[in-house]
Amino acid sequence: MNTECKPEQLEFQSLGRREVMGRFDGGRITSDGGGLLLREVDRHIGLLDRLAACFTDHRNPESIEHSVRDLVAQRVYGLALGYEDLNDHDDLRKDRAPWPCWLASGI
Template sequence: MQTECSAGAYEFPASCGRRVVARFDGGRMSSDGGVILVKQADDILGLSRRFAACFRDKRHPGFVEYRVEDLVRQRIMGLALGYEDLNDHDALRHDLIFGLASGRLSGGRTNCAALAGKSTLNRLERSGHKADRYCRIIADHEALATELPRVLWRRNDPRGKKDS
């Protein structure tokens, strides 16, 4: 029996004002197409928004290229696709699929990539209880400790309301 190939296209919700279509005709490729599904799950569950609310950003607004929510979203997407090492993000920051899923196809400044690199993400990960000269993003560890179980053990209320 001969293999029958289908060259169909799969359409996803638009992002950054562009159509998102998965095709299998060998055009511009990425092995990380699953990030679009992770983005849709994040949109539904609000993980990035909820975890970003557990941080205080003390950076000067005029110099901020990546919001805390953008950094959290990028880190969640990377972890979901198996990129647990921050070094991986120096290549991923130029990946169009990751940029599309993050809602950024280009940087806000001419010398910036669409997504953050390892050094910027490291500032989020090493955030402490108070700001210092080099770490201006402050984690509320109590809020993180409270939010994580809420996300992991979310259950349905018998009255039809969701715990969140």
């Protein structure tokens, strides 16, 4: 059974003189803006580089498509943004936030 709730606008209690309302006409937007903050923190302190350095890569170098750093970044961003299942990462890649949060390698 589908829900038929389609209000144009939700109104909440005012905040001082300001009206507070929720609207649904924003088009395709994202709730994953926290990824941008995580990216800036990573750029500032080198978090993902340091974390990736904890792993030893035993893969055949001729068969490597994505670096350990890229794979670690994908997992960290996925967990931080609530995409804990690995099968959700394709959805994360298509998100509307101004990516790339991790490298432009296509992960």
